Amino acid sequence: MDSLLNWWAKSPKTVTFVASGAVAVCLWATARVVRRRRTGPRVANYEKDKVYMFNFPSCRTIVSVSPFGLKLETWLRLHKIPHTVTRKIMVWSQKGQIPFVELNGQEYNESNLIIAKLTEHFGVKDNLTDEQEGLARGLEMMLENQTVYSYFYYRYVEDVVNFINTWEFCGYLLRQFLYFTFPRGYGKKVFYHGIGRNSVAEMYDMGFQDIMALSRALGNKQFLFGDEPTTADCYAFGHLAQILYIPINYPHKKFMRESTPNLCEYVDRMKERFWPDWDKLSLENLQGSP
Known part of the structure; x- marks a missing residue:
């Protein structure tokens, strides 16, 4: 002993x-x-045509630490689709993913596929021209397939301790474990994606150029395609809010504040429009929520 x-x-x-x-x-x-x-729905006594969303928990400054979850939840609010949200880290889909939803007893996974399914089911549509639809698709895929890897590298590898310390919904021991596992795991992920075969400076610069492209697309407009927000704005908000509102020193945050002030104002505008309860929700999952 x-x-x-x-x-x-x-x-x-x-x-x-x-x-x-x-x-x-x-x-x-x-x-x-x-x-x-699990063989049946998580919500057994569901309401017909009500969406039951399962998302990552919040931390003090942001409703969800998942850009994909924040994007999807903002999209539900945009189209006023009836929904409720459960925020827990140990409730995963059959594919092992968060976020996911249940609709009429059926589970749907992958945020982009969920939006496509719900768009069809509820008959909602953005009022865009064919040209705008094409541009929106390009911006969405840029954010989801390159920009996210650029800023994720900073938070999961270079500043993982400070980032995970914002996860008050995790217990102390689990956070300690994540300090060790995230950098190695994410380093492998970006390497096999391809972006991680470049230098860190080059990875960040790719993200900066994406942010600048988004800034140019926005210009002086209120939203990406005019005076009213669309699905593309939900994608942009989901990602940019991670950079601006999580209290770690992303190099992307400095770049946005210095080079794309129109995007900083835009993110605040989206938050004010769709999230009047932002501060309240951001405090609901603290202190080791399971």
């Missing part, structure tokens, strides 16, 4: 890592068992 206590005293970081790993493995295994056993 004395030798164990001496080892504990001399190796607190190692002990914390091992304990955190054990906790994380238990949580992961439990979640997998729950997902495998």
Whole structure:
């Protein structure tokens, strides 16, 4: 026993890592068992044509730390689609993803596919020309397939400790484990994506150029395609809000404030229009919510 206590005293970081790993493995295994056993909808007594969304929890300054979840939830508000939101980290879809939704007892995954399905189901449509539709698609895919990897690299690799410290919805041990696992895992992800084969400076510059392209597309307009917001604005807001509102020093944040002030004003405008309850919701999932 004395030798164990001496080892504990001399190796607190190692002990914390091992304990955190054990906790994380238990949580992961439990979640997998729950997902495998689930055969019916999570919401059994659902209302017809009401969307039940499952999203990441909030932290003090942002409603969701997932740009994809924030995008989808903003889109639901844009089109005034009846919905409720559950914000938990251990409630995953059958594909192991967050966000996801249930509609009339059926689960739908992947935020872009969810928007396509709900657009069809509820008959909602943006009032855009064919040319605008093409531009919107290009901007959306730029954000989802390059910009996000650029700023995610900073928060999951270069400043992971400060980023994970905003996750008050996670317990202490799990946060300790994530400090170690996220940089390695995300480094591999961006490498196989392709963007991670470049230098860090080059990765960030790709993100800066995307942000500048979005700024030029917005110009002096209120929203990307005029006086009224569209689905493309939900995509832009979901990503740009991560950069501006999460309190870490993204290089992208400095770039936006210095080079694209119109986007900073635009993000605030989107928040004011669709999220009057932003501050309230941002405080609802603190202190180790499961």
